[in-house]
Amino acid sequence: MRSRALAGAALAAILMLGAMPARAVLPDEIMADPAKEARARDLSKELRCMVCQNQSIDDSEAPLARDLRLLVRERISAGDSDAQVIDFLVARYGEFVLLKPRLNEHTLVLWLTPPLALLLGGFALWRLGRRKANPAAAGGDSAAGLTSDEQTRLERLLAAESAPDKPL
Numbered sequence: 001m002r003s004r005a006l007a008g009a010a011l012a013a014i015l016m017l018g019a020m021p022a023r024a025v026l027p028d029e030i031m032a033d034p035a036k037e038a039r040a041r042d043l044s045k046e047l048r049c050m051v052c053q054n055q056s057i058d059d060s061e062a063p064l065a066r067d068l069r070l071l072v073r074e075r076i077s078a079g080d081s082d083a084q085v086i087d088f089l090v091a092r093y094g095e096f097v098l099l100k101p102r103l104n105e106h107t108l109v110l111w112l113t114p115p116l117a118l119l120l121g122g123f124a125l126w127r128l129g130r131r132k133a134n135p136a137a138a139g140g141d142s143a144a145g146l147t148s149d150e151q152t153r154l155e156r157l158l159a160a161e162s163a164p165d166k167p168l
Helices: 002-019 034-046 063-077 082-093 108-133 148-162
Strands: none
16 A cells, blocks of 8 residues: 555656746856846747747747847847847747737737637627527517418418328
């Protein structure tokens, strides 16, 4: 029993270690000034790895991500502000390099589609709920709008369907 508990604890420890985020920043990339390194790390978290696409360059181990991390650190060392570093990279690689794109006329559809889709879905659910709550108002009554002749014929057909041996 003791060995099972020990094996379970070992498995839990391995799973927890595997769940920890991996950092791709190599020791030779780290800047000597901790304040500048913190700025570089913050900027790296906002920039997309062009190879991995849904990962920041701070998390990516791709060679291009390493090059971008070094470029960010080079620009910071040269005295650029955070905005200047971002603008430099956007000018070089386009808006796609940003994990969170800026709000402008080119990205308006990107920013407005999710809330509009939520509103449209909510409206559709609201309409569906109203239709189910009041089927007569939504045209759910099959006899609605029938003339008296049509109603009589419908009743005869339904009666004939329930008693198939009787002639029409």
